Amino acid sequence: MNFKDQIQQIFGTTDIHELKQISRDADNYRCLNADMNNSIISEKKKNTGRKNSFTEEQLAHILALQDRGEKITDIARQYHVSRQTIYSQIKRAYNFSDDPDVKMRMNFMNHDDLCTTIDIDFRHEKIKIKNYTDQIIFRAFGVVTDPDWADFEYFLEERCFPRTRDHRKDILREMGLPFYDPLLIIEKTQGRMSDDHQWIMILKKEG
Numbered sequence: 001m002n003f004k005d006q007i008q009q010i011f012g013t014t015d016i017h018e019l020k021q022i023s024r025d026a027d028n029y030r031c032l033n034a035d036m037n038n039s040i041i042s043e044k045k046k047n048t049g050r051k052n053s054f055t056e057e058q059l060a061h062i063l064a065l066q067d068r069g070e071k072i073t074d075i076a077r078q079y080h081v082s083r084q085t086i087y088s089q090i091k092r093a094y095n096f097s098d099d100p101d102v103k104m105r106m107n108f109m110n111h112d113d114l115c116t117t118i119d120i121d122f123r124h125e126k127i128k129i130k131n132y133t134d135q136i137i138f139r140a141f142g143v144v145t146d147p148d149w150a151d152f153e154y155f156l157e158e159r160c161f162p163r164t165r166d167h168r169k170d171i172l173r174e175m176g177l178p179f180y181d182p183l184l185i186i187e188k189t190q191g192r193m194s195d196d197h198q199w200i201m202i203l204k205k206e207g
Helices: 003-012 016-051 054-068 072-078 083-093 149-158 169-177 183-188
Strands: 103-108 113-121 125-130 198-204
Touching: 054 072, 054 083, 054 103, 054 113, 054 198, 072 083, 072 183, 125 149, 149 183, 183 198
Parallel strands: none
Antiparallel strands: 103 113, 103 198, 113 125
16 A cells, blocks of 8 residues: 555545645644643642632631531531541641741631631740731730730730639639639630620640
């Protein structure tokens, strides 16, 4: 079989114009197929990236819903992701700092909304905060943007019942606490007060 016959068998024609059209059609198909593949890869990357793109506000919101008793399935449905993604993001929320001395974070919340994060270094008595609201009244430290340890201690005590309250020993006994300690009290009460909707979510670093 000569070359011309081979072309006829493969392409069904030996006409030069028809062969050129077949070549153009093949190029168009390759380009279309490449575009489709790139689109699929891009969408996969987008979906994969989305799983790791939860903001601190979203992480805090997820934890708040969980604290309220919402099922993981329902939370996943709200965020249009799988349950496994929610579980992995909850785990990520507890790995909040690369600083080995920062072993606790407090999320100061208003309802289910994050207002301030407080990363705590008890060893050196230092804190680092970040505000997530422009409304001063909802921030943990109000207008103070670089609070010190004394500010932190004052903040904690403000979210507890007063040291001087009558029958405080009875209250502590009911809480199972041996003495008045604002941090221990907040771990029991979440710093909830009767006159507002703010509370403190405590995260302790895993490991």
